[in-house]
Amino acid sequence: MSDFGLDPIDLRILRALQADGRLTNQELADQVGLSPSPCLRRVRRLERDGFIRTYRAVLDRESIGLGxxxxxxxxxxxxxxxxxxxxxxxxxxxxxxxxxxxxxxxxxxxxxxxxxxxxxxxxxxxxxxxxxxxxxxxxxxxALTQVKTDAPLPLTHLEREARAGKAGR
The missing domain is CATH 3.30.70.920 (Lrp/AsnC effector binding domain/regulation of amino acid metabolism (RAM) domain)
Incomplete structure (x- = not known):
């Protein structure tokens, strides 16, 4: 468990939802190796504790005329x-x-x-x-061209902490 209270499964959930916030709970549970009920409980806790702030669609700027x-x-x-x-x-x-x-x-x-x-x-x-x-x-x-926008946040520092916390037990 990291100083942030996240374990490796929480981090897998965060990574999966950053990649695709429209995953169903079943799809998410399958991806992170949980059954649906514990997966949903973890997602709700991540939302309640402020790790997940919101869900939204990321629009293509050019397609909607914001060039x-x-x-x-x-x-x-x-x-x-x-x-x-x-x-x-x-x-x-x-x-x-x-x-x-x-x-x-x-x-x-x-x-x-x-x-x-x-x-x-x-x-x-x-x-x-x-x-x-x-x-x-x-x-x-x-900006002349978009090289990288709307990227998922890096979680590697949290993964290191979660591994270190697990090894310290």
Whole structure:
């Protein structure tokens, strides 16, 4: 058992559901080597304990007309907790923002924005982002091609801990 309370079977469940969240309980149980009832109990515990946050479909951006991905570096105008919080709230409210991270370095935030095209990004930039008073600087980086997106989270560190915990008993 790892420090996170996960054993190798839990990790197999997490890996399988990251690969295909639409697995039936029977299919999942077969994949991880459990009968359906204990498998379902484990999945419910993983959900309840917050390891599994949600289930959703990952849409193909191009297929639904969102062909432009922009990574935006944003610097806060005057560094203060209030400005940072206000900017976080404003960015979170924009549906075009699909990811936002407060970072260290030259930018304060790195934001992933998905829009239909350059014209749509120009509108978002001029009508929404540049009107926010707490923004001091914006740098836009346009994705030329997607190499890897929406990948499952790596679980190797948890596997090592679970093996070490099992060996320590």
């Amino acid at each position: 432009l991905t922009v990574f935006v570096d944003i610097k806060v105008e005057k560094h203060s907790r209030e400005n940072a919080m206000a900017l976080q709230e404003a960015l979170t409210a924009l549906p075009e923002v699909v990811a936002c991270h407060m970072v260290s370095g030259t930018a304060d935030f790195i934001v992933e924005i998905v829009v239909a095209d350059l014209k749509a990004y120009e509108r978002l930039l001029t009508e929404r982002l540049l009107t926010l008073p707490m923004i001091g600087d914006i740098r836009s980086n346009f």
